Amino acid sequence: MTAFNSTWNAGSELARSRREAALARIAAWRALEARAADASARAQPLFDKRGQLLPRQRVALLLDAGAPWLPLCTLAGYLQDTRDAAKSVPGGGMLAGIGFIEGVRCMVVASDSGIEAGAIQERGLEKMLRVQEIALQNRLPFIHLVESAGANLMRYRVEGFVHGGALFRNLARLSAAGLPVVTVQHGSGTAGGAYMPGLSDIVIMVRGRSRAFLAGPPLLKAATGEVATEEELGGAEMHTAVSGLGEYLAEDDRHALGIARQVVRGFSDAFGPPAQVHGALAAIKNKANGAAEPTLSAQDLLGLMPPHHREPVDMREVAARIVDGSELLEFKPLFGSATVCAQASVGGHRVGIVTNNGPIDVAGANKAAHFIQWMCQLGHPILYLQNTTGYMVGKDSEQAGMIKHGSKMIQAVTNATVPQITIQCGASFGAGNYGMCGRGYAPRFLFSWPGAKTAVMGGEQAARTMQIVTEAALARKGITPDPAESQAQFDKIVAMFEAQADAFTTSGLLLDDGVIDPRDTRAVLRFCLDTITEGAAREVRTMQFGVARM
Template sequence: MTIFQSAWNAEGSTALQRNEAMLARIAALRALEDRAAQASAKSKPVFDKRGQLLPRERVALLLDPGTPYLPLCSLAGFMQDHKDAALSVPGGGVVAGIGFVEGVRCMIVASDSGIEAGAIQAMGLDKILRVQEIALHNKLPFIHLVESAGANLMRYRVEGFVHGGALFRNLARLSAAGIPVITVQHGSGTAGGAYMPGLSDVVIMVRGRSRAFLAGPPLLMAATGEVATEEELGGAEMHASISGLGEQLAEDDRHALGLAREVVARTSWLNRPPAHTKRVQAAINSGAFKEREPLYPADDLLGLMSADLRQPVDMHEVIARLVDGSDFLPFKALYGAATVCVQASINGHAVGIISNNGPIDVAGANKATHFIQMMCQLGQPIVYLQNTTGYMVGKDSEQAGMIKHGAKMIQAVASATVPQITIQCGASFGAGNYGMCGRGYAPRFLFSWPNARTAVMGGEQAARTMQIVTEAAMARKGIAVDAAQSQAQFDKIVALFEAQADAFYTSGLLLDDGVIDPRDTRAVLAQCLAMCAEAEERQLRPMQFGVARM
């Protein structure tokens, strides 16, 4: 055993200042998440009058009480729907997360019909596509709680219509892969929205509330002149008794969610768990498996990272507060020392961890490449704790072959055969974002800490680069430099980069799967690693096509 001996003073002035700054960011994160919930809750009187539950109430009632729930992409669309941060409502009009239903780990997606009647927002579509991808890769049953006004025709964009087809393609692929797709139709599903139940394996409808039709009464009248009621076109009783679109007819939302839980229970998903789950359960039953908490408190993570990402941080200190027993084995500790590679366990799952105590140099890139390949040989997932300003630059670095050695690391990341999970803890700049398995390299999961920043380079670097280039061009033309104008341009570029590097902004663009409290990192990683392990060994029964509606 190699127990890490921490040198961090969690009660020192530096730690306390950083702690205060991180808590402020976490409070801002929670306020944004609450903003979406409060916006939806404003519709409660209307929902109560109709005898309906709010979307978040539906999700809560569907889940097993007291079990872990991992929300996903809660800031989707932040500062995209509205450029004023104070007015922007995050979430994309969709509630999504991974939780347990009748003991089965499921992907759950709910239309946030308390906001704009659940109309699909641009980033809401991308959010659904992302969580569908997660469900497919991790072999999670997909439960969709639908009540949506469909596309917002006042904000119509043709690309949204075209890309929206991928949502239905993914439902077909999930079903064909052998993954159950279950829809609870709480309210309307019009036009493309009608294909959500149409491409599900089991559909539950609510009497008097569910609607599913390709054309509602207004569009039908406009297109053909025909007059028909909503119930005749797509009501729950019609679909349950005439069209066959609905398998189950519920009396209200609560009844529908109870039926959904029963449908999940009858998939027998727990009767055929993967070998990993069986081994872990057997070890727990025998008393052989004992989870070892880190020796150092998770609260320390609040004070380790500086808001000024130029301040050095020993990422071994972070690792020691995430891994079992604060016990990890360093790999090539003295070679390429700024690139940290260790072997450890998180909640009993053996992992390789890669992090950064400075720029990635030639030795660090080669070390990481070697380590990634070794983890693939061992079949152990890789966790990347990003805190990098990028690859080392300079004459010596270039002559030593930084490009080709950095490329080897990127090739290893891109070609790794084991699950990769990324946590953006601090800086994620330049090609370091690529070499440390950023979003473009399709990690199985990617989460950010509230202080994290992502950019091609730091704002001041970018501004100074442009200043040098501009002044050199003016000198060649014999034009005098206006100091005030040059400074104004400098400040403008810094502001642009800083605004877009912010974790809340990048999360709004779905460049991660959510912003998390650093104290929750171990729990989040434990859930993700369990999903990866289960998915690796779970045997599905794929078919040539998805289950067809009959």
């Protein structure tokens, strides 16, 4: 491979203006994440009074100090709890991410009990299901820090109750797949929440704080007339000494987290440091350690992408700032050149890259389909850097068979036998979202840059289409459209599409696994590729059923 010859002028006025716009978006995203942390921290006096740690403190103590941590779905639920952007608190009521405990790469989930007592939110449920799926796909032990008021009955929806059963189904699947499920019960777990420890392999409870019961005192009295205390029904001492729901009794949060680390240490031989897992993985790690950093600066990524996606971008410039040594081996560079396919390495991992320098035309779709199959034959993961307005339209394109050729590309993406990772860098419009492995095509991981846009089409295109259709309908009736009304409708449609296309909105809807800083793209990709490779190398002991509690 040869190093990419960049022609981008990072010091130009164009780059400067784009950089300022990107930094503004990054600041807005970080402020949203800080909003959730601040909302949770306001419960500090109550937690201090109870002798408890805040959720973020718990996660920090559980994880290995200084080890990498990949947070997931931090904007979950944004603009779903309220349409007021100034008041919406993102996060879905929980913290989630992939990190290391005693050298073991794990999925870690914690109830954000500083917000609404950790009540499960609608998008929080979706977030939990998504991270459970990631854990299953990548063979990650599942560590759950629980303190939740359960479902918010004031926001009860029957579909949430029904779909919520998948949360417990997935815990059983994780255990049966040979992936340890460890729960630290920091506080309450009522009704369905009681099945979180019930479906865990190991449960750690905190004296005087842990609660787990199918019906708490109020419901019990309402349903049967029986009167009982919380401790009698589901306290930590009762469950560790009488019911057997808990294995370990801790004195406080710190003690419980220390026990959790010891439990993870106990299975570290099977799931531990990469060099001990599999010889092939150790070889990849050694290669990764010697991988050359890009020769082009990641800082340039802030200035490369325009904020409105109407200006062309050479996405090879983006790829060259992510891959080892800035080296790319382009595949069919002269054929279907608006669709860029290239082989490269990221942190020592061989990958195939598919990205866009314009709409996907017939030649580009065929090239991408060929390249995807080639990568499957080689066993190389595929990285999609999305920046497309979709498949080419027009008489010539239709007559050339755009539908059938685009379908071949979608067939290849759908049936690819290697892991796929998607980064939504810029535009993700129309069926281009599908052909470039959008959320509906189940990439192993999918992240968005703060300025990314996702929609069936651009706002102005949608508004102009509706305007043409409306004016034609009025003309058939002999009515002349009012220019002011027509413009008002046009502006309304544009605003509606732009609001929904925004990366913060789509991330709030769990249409990605989180927003990332463009400058961190290489680090995130390396982490994900390491996770995928390590998971594939783990020799888990699957069972017909999960570990049954005795």
